[in-house]
Amino acid sequence: MRWTDLFRAALLCLLCSQALAGPKPSFLLTADAWINLHHFLYHSARHALEPPARGNRLPPRSVDAAAELDDEEARIWRKALDVYARAARRDLLFDGRMRNFTQAVAAGEAGQAGASDEAGLFTALREAMLVYRRHWWPEHEQCARRRIEELEPKLARYGVQMRQRMESRYGAEWPRDGILVALTPYADERGAYTTSGGAVGNLIVFSCEDPRYVDMAGFEMLFHEAGHAEPFSTRIGRASQQAAERHGVAEGRLWHHYLFHATAAALRELVGDGYRSYADAQGLWRRPSTARLPAWFEAAWTRQPELDALFDHVHARRAAAAAEEGPPPGGP
């Protein structure tokens, strides 16, 4: 190679690294076959153990379609389900090994043979992939891409402003590498869940089929889930816990109520006061213990938007309300 070619190559490399170093999108929305297969096997195996009582039920086709498999395909699929039957007893969010495994699958490690703590699960995925692609993936991919097509224009229109608002309301900067979002019909009974700290950093697994997550509610819940990502999750949880301790009240998952409130309030600023939030639609503020929270959060935000001061204000009001109500009846 002549030196001019070397120079050109070096220049191109510099330009390309500069382009890569530019701002990353807030969310990277993906329709990934491995993550989809992993969740599909997990939920199929879990369904066989104990049909889910609520939420993200498996539609009949997912189970019945096994009947369309030929003998060899059925053997491969049964084998994968047997391996997943053990994994299905573990929770996708609260079990550390499952979290790490899902992160590794999202990082593309399932496609590479290699030693791993979860070698059995990786092998099951690799063996089942061909059958999955033939019988289920086209439908699952369509579902994932439909939701991506619905979310992307909203992100283009409101994404930057929402991101800035959430950085203020969540009290930290957006994760430097953005947040990976895997769309799949079978996320979790909760509709979506978020893990951090594994092979891909922040990962949201988000249902493309859950009717509670369509249209603006889905867009809102994407930013709610971002609050479960790092550094937001630790920042918000700690601020609320410390304020609760200062006021001698139980934290009571106030941090999580704050995520619901903060995303809805930020979105209302952009789309208008008439917006009916996910929490409103699901009746989250109808309980006596939560009814006053949105007003308290918003009053605190208007008075002192810094996160520690905000939680200080809200926990102080909870403590005052508890003192007013007195001990529960029948107490000492």
Ligand SMILES: [Zn+2]
């Ligand atoms: Zn949540």
